[in-house]
Amino acid sequence: MSFNILISDPLSEEGIYPLRQADNVNIVMDTGLTNEQLEERIHEFDALLVRSQTQVTRSLISKATNLKIIGRAGVGVDNIDLDAATEYGIIVVNAPNGNTNSAAEHTMAMLMALSRNIPQAYHALKNQKWDRKKYVGVELKNKTLGIVGLGRIGVEVAARAKGQRMNVVAYDPFLTEEKAEKLGIGYGTFEEVIKQADFITVHTPLLKETRHMINADAFSIMKNGVQIINCARGGIIDEDALYDAILSGKVAGAALDVFEKEPFMDHKLLELPEVVATPHLGASTIEAQESVAIDVSHDVISFLNEDMVKNPVNLPSLPKEALAKIEPYFDLAEKLGAFLIDLTNEVAEEVSISYSGELYDMDVSPLTRNLVKGILKRHLGSHVNDVNALYLAERNGIAINENKTSVLKGFTNLISVEIKTKTKQRTVAGTLLNGFGPRIVKVDNYRVDVTPKGHMVVIQHIDQPGVIGRMGSMLAKHDVNIATMQVDRSDIGGNAMMMLTIDKHLEQDALEELQNLEEIKEVVAIDL
Ligand SMILES: NC(=O)c1ccc[n+]([C@@H]2O[C@H](COP(=O)([O-])OP(=O)(O)OC[C@H]3O[C@@H](n4cnc5c(N)ncnc54)[C@H](O)[C@@H]3O)[C@@H](O)[C@H]2O)c1
Numbered sequence: 472m473s474f475n476i477l478i479s480d481p482l483s484e485e486g487i488y489p490l491r492q493a494d495n496v497n498i499v500m501d502t503g504l505t506n507e508q509l510e511e512r513i514h515e516f517d518a519l520l521v522r523s524q525t526q527v528t529r530s531l532i533s534k535a536t537n538l539k540i541i542g543r544a545g546v547g548v549d550n551i552d553l554d555a556a557t558e559y560g561i562i563v564v565n566a567p568n569g570n571t572n573s574a575a576e577h578t579m580a581m582l583m584a585l586s587r588n589i590p591q592a593y594h595a596l597k598n599q600k601w602d603r604k605k606y607v608g609v610e611l612k613n614k615t616l617g618i619v620g621l622g623r624i625g626v627e628v629a630a631r632a633k634g635q636r637m638n639v640v641a642y643d644p645f646l647t648e649e650k651a652e653k654l655g656i657g658y659g660t661f662e663e664v665i666k667q668a669d670f671i672t673v674h675t676p677l678l679k680e681t682r683h684m685i686n687a688d689a690f691s692i693m694k695n696g697v698q699i700i701n702c703a704r705g706g707i708i709d710e711d712a713l714y715d716a717i718l719s720g721k722v723a724g725a726a727l728d729v730f731e732k733e734p735f736m737d738h739k740l741l742e743l744p745e746v747v748a749t750p751h752l753g754a755s756t757i758e759a760q761e762s763v764a765i766d767v768s769h770d771v772i773s774f775l776n777e778d779m780v781k782n783p784v785n786l787p788s789l790p791k792e793a794l795a796k797i798e799p800y801f802d803l804a805e806k807l808g809a810f811l812i813d814l815t816n817e818v819a820e821e822v823s824i825s826y827s828g829e830l831y832d833m834d835v836s837p838l839t840r841n842l843v844k845g846i847l848k849r850h851l852g853s854h855v856n857d858v859n860a861l862y863l864a865e866r867n868g869i870a871i872n873e874n875k876t877s878v879l880k881g882f883t884n885l886i887s888v889e890i891k892t893k894t895k896q897r898t899v900a901g902t903l904l905n906g907f908g909p910r911i912v913k914v915d916n917y918r919v920d921v922t923p924k925g926h927m928v929v930i931q932h933i934d935q936p937g938v939i940g941r942m943g944s945m946l947a948k949h950d951v952n953i954a955t956m957q958v959d960r961s962d963i964g965g966n967a968m969m970m971l972t973i974d975k976h977l978e979q980d981a982l983e984e985l986q987n988l989e990e991i992k993e994v995v996a997i998d999l
């Protein structure tokens with residue numbers, strides 16, 4: 472199978488070497504497409520690789536009928552409509568580590584440029600002004616740097632600032648006392664941190680909670696003469712409030728690499744001499760660009776060829792070891808879902824999944840997604856995948872319940888699923904037999920032992936002599952060969968279930984003939 476890949480933002484040529492090496496991809500690098508041109512062409516591609524310029528909007532995604540993966544060569548994915556990608560079953564991957572160092576170094580460069588007025592002094596000198604008085608700066612040593620957002624970049628900035636002999640104090644909802652101690656920094660609430668800082672640098676993503684978190688209220692509690700740096704995302708700082716705070720003298724300087732609207736050119740902030748600015752250059756180093764492009768290229772190739780990614784954004788990712796443990800169950804989970812929906816032959820309203828035995832200690836979320844995928848594919852088709860299965864279940868009003876228990880008799884692991892539809896309630900349970908693969912071991916209250924594969928027939932009947940013989944001859948009449956047969960019953964002469972695996976699909980006429988036998992209550996053909 473070959474794949475078409477579009478690269479719509481400039482990516483490092485060395486970085487996309489893994490893509491160039493793959494023999495089943497056709498790469499189109501076109502970084503000059505307008506939004507309209509992109510929308511016209513996007514259906515041609517299986518993968519789209521971007522940096523921060525291309526706006527991957529809902530409208531674009533809705534036209535991307537063949538798109539399977541969007542790769543973001545960088546961290547921030549705010550130029551990608553993640554909800555739309557998830558809904559359309561398109562996986563989004565990023566390169567979260569490749570530019571951390573460069574972004575941290577750029578932050579330090581901004582901090583130093585700001586504290587020593589380097590850009591302003593340089594600009595004056597270029598304009599024939601030798602002014603040593605005007606550009607007196609301040610030392611960083613013994614000043615307090617407040618870091619808002621102590622993730623990958625925040626941590627690196629903290630280490631570098633300590634190297635400058637600064638006191639570092641940070642706020643991050645996930646920052647614990649132990650972590651702060653280990654890093655040798657102080658910590659506090661948002662207010663506590665921004666109140667005591669001489670310099671404040673933000674390193675959060677742009678989220679609902681972080682949009683304008685540095686606003687007029689925040690400025691009002693900061694020290695007079697505070698200096699602010701934003702190398703994270705435009706919008707974390709309220710630009711109008713920053714402008715006012717600089718004019719009022721509250722803020723002595725600001726260094727900005729990112730802006731609410733980019734490109735950022737005709738803005739009143741740029742007219743202020745206290746503002747130092749770069750055009751979103753935090754990740755613009757040869758090393759970072761190569762590294763993010765390599766990471767994202769590897770993920771795109773391995774997703775297209777093997778369905779595996781390291782850095783998914785719209786799918787929870789598991790550590791390698793945890794994934795290796797849970798992966799063997801994927802097929803069983805999907806098959807149980809598919810089996811159950813064929814058995815009920817009605818749209819699901821509620822699905823309750825119980826994981827037992829050794830599954831108790833595992834992160835089973837990928838199994839739930841696979842199981843729900845198996846259920847939904849029957850009515851929603853092949854566009855259901857791991858990315859959108861839970862979203863589509865929710866959108867279609869299907870409640871998904873999940874529970875775990877460590878207690879289990881007989882098997883080492885068991886997945887039991889109950890499905891409720893408008894008129895039915897059915898259950899199936901399956902296990903992964905060590906060395907033998909997946910097995911269905913229970914259907915409703917009947918015990919079976921069947922590999923969930925190929926063509927099956929589930930027959931509910933009355934337990935009485937002759938049924939099996941009559942059924943066998945009827946199937947023979949339709950040239951249906953029985954591969955395996957299992958029978959279980961509730962009690963002598965009561966209800967019973969027969970489960971057959973057969974060598975071909977059971978046609979409707981054969982199914983109806985079976986159904987017409989007096990002792991038979993229900994016949995369901997299942998093809999997995
Ligand atoms: N200027 C550039 O070119 C450039 C380059 C790389 C990254 N970035 C941006 O830098 C930012 C940080 O990147 P990262 O790789 O360190 O991300 P990260 O995910 O490792 O860290 C983000 C941190 O922000 C914290 N956070 C979230 N909400 C918060 C809140 N309300 N208050 C305080 N902290 C909060 C998170 O807990 C996390 O620790 C992102 O916005 C990213 O897009 C910019």
Ligand SMILES: O=C(O)CC[C@@H](O)C(=O)O
Pocket residue numbers: 522523544545546547548570751753754755
């Ligand atoms: O692509 C870029 O240069 C910017 C990347 C940066 O903003 C990021 O979030 O990784």
